[in-house]
Amino acid sequence: xxxxxxxxxxxxxxxxxxxxxxxxxxxxxxxxxxxxxxxxxxxxxxxxxxxxxxxxxxxxxxxxxxxxxxxxxxxxxxxxxxxxxxxxxxxxxxxxxxxxxxxxxxxxxxxxxxxxxxxxxxxxxxxxxxxxxxxxxxxxxxxxxxxxxxxxxxxxxxxxxxxxxxxxxxxxxxxxxxxxxxxxxxxxxxxxxxxxxxxxxxxxxxxxxxxxxxxxxxxxxxxxxxxxxxxxxxxxxxxxxxxxxxxxxxxxxxxxxxxxxxxxxxxxxxxxxxxxxxxxxxxxxxxxxxxxxxxxxxxxxxxxxxxxxxxxxxxxxxxxxxxxxxxxxxxxxxxxxxxxxxxxxxxxxxxxxxxxxxxxxxxxxxxxxxxxxx
Ligand code: GLY
Numbered sequence: 001x002x003x004x005x006x007x008x009x010x011x012x013x014x015x016x017x018x019x020x021x022x023x024x025x026x027x028x029x030x031x032x033x034x035x036x037x038x039x040x041x042x043x044x045x046x047x048x049x050x051x052x053x054x055x056x057x058x059x060x061x062x063x064x065x066x067x068x069x070x071x072x073x074x075x076x077x078x079x080x081x082x083x084x085x086x087x088x089x090x091x092x093x094x095x096x097x098x099x100x101x102x103x104x105x106x107x108x109x110x111x112x113x114x115x116x117x118x119x120x121x122x123x124x125x126x127x128x129x130x131x132x133x134x135x136x137x138x139x140x141x142x143x144x145x146x147x148x149x150x151x152x153x154x155x156x157x158x159x160x161x162x163x164x165x166x167x168x169x170x171x172x173x174x175x176x177x178x179x180x181x182x183x184x185x186x187x188x189x190x191x192x193x194x195x196x197x198x199x200x201x202x203x204x205x206x207x208x209x210x211x212x213x214x215x216x217x218x219x220x221x222x223x224x225x226x227x228x229x230x231x232x233x234x235x236x237x238x239x240x241x242x243x244x245x246x247x248x249x250x251x252x253x254x255x256x257x258x259x260x261x262x263x264x265x266x267x268x269x270x271x272x273x274x275x276x277x278x279x280x281x282x283x284x285x286x287x288x289x290x291x292x293x294x295x296x297x298x299x300x301x302x303x304x305x306x307x308x309x310x311x312x313x314x315x316x317x318x319x320x321x322x323x324x325x326x327x328x329x330x331x332x333x334x335x336x337x338x339x340x341x342x343x344x345x346x347x348x349x350x351x352x353x354x355x356x357x358x359x360x361x362x363x364x365x366x367x368x369x370x371x372x373x374x
């Protein structure tokens with residue numbers, strides 16, 4: 001077990017977990033069966049547009065993480081399990097959803113822990129179907145899973161979803177599924193991850209020939225910039241690919257992206273929303289990128305053969321979590337409904353800028369649960 005260097009960290013993180021549980025409890029009591037995406041002025045319920053429908057797994061996912069963190073014997077464990085099932089169950093029809101590239105985000109935080117807790121086969125079938133549906137996005141010409149915006153588009157975000165195809169391949173023994181996931185990850189590595197470990201948001205392909213044409217973006221500053229959340233998806237996603245495949249190219253890529261994060265992020269460990277945005281704009285951080293990175297680095301740290309490097313990523317993740325807890329936890333603002341402040345959804349569309357975002361809160365809890373695990 002990797003020990004905490006300072007017991008104060010454990011207290012800080014335990015306290016953050018308690019705060020997170022109380023925020024989620026208040027949310028589900030005030031807005032039952034509502035699946036939020038980002039806050040407006042700190043409030044979850046509003047009429048702001050969503051752009052795409054990708055976040056519904058994160059609320060139930062947090063509840064499964066609370067359940068795992070507390071353990072079965074804790075007096076609140078039954079409550080969180082019941083709520084987690086309540087918020088996971090309605091997602092099942094989305095296993096056939098072909099409109100989004102986000103089925104990993106919807107099902108891995110929900111049906112995966114649900115299956116682990118209960119062992120019910122039907123839950124595994126849902127995960128397998130979702131993985132099979134995701135794989136239908138694969139384009140032979142170009143060798144990638146198409147993004148939700150168009151056939152010629154590949155998003156870095158898909159790296160954080162491709163794990164569900166690896167899962168379905170493993171559980172069914174279907175080699176074609178495994179091939180699709182592997183090829184997608186290799187194409188992403190080739191066209192979106194640059195030599196310095198930075199990442200582009202989107203790749204555009206020629207539909208006729210499959211030729212890669214250029215890097216582009218929707219949520220980043222420019223096609224040739226490094227959008228910090230995209231980088232975070234790459235760190236988390238390539239780590240997951242390695243967990244399933246043990247292909248050394250994926251862990252090398254995860255490390256290259258993690259090292260870019262470490263060498264380009266300010267000393268507190270919280271990145272600007274885009275590393276290449278103009279200085280004034282770079283003052284806007286994205287805490288969700290920090291939370292995803294911390295969660296990814298914790299997993300990466302356990303996979304490395306070199307214990308020194310493993311410890312380095314582990315302590316970097318702890319440092320990021322410490323900064324999030326000390327500077328961005330919404331604890332001192334009783335009117336704020338989210339957990340972490342300082343997230344960004346879509347800066348150009350002015351959606352969820354400097355707000356709480358569901359995925360930021362989810363990956364923050366994922367990282368805390370991991371770091372606090374006995
Ligand atoms: N759609 C994934 C993201 O905004 O990061």
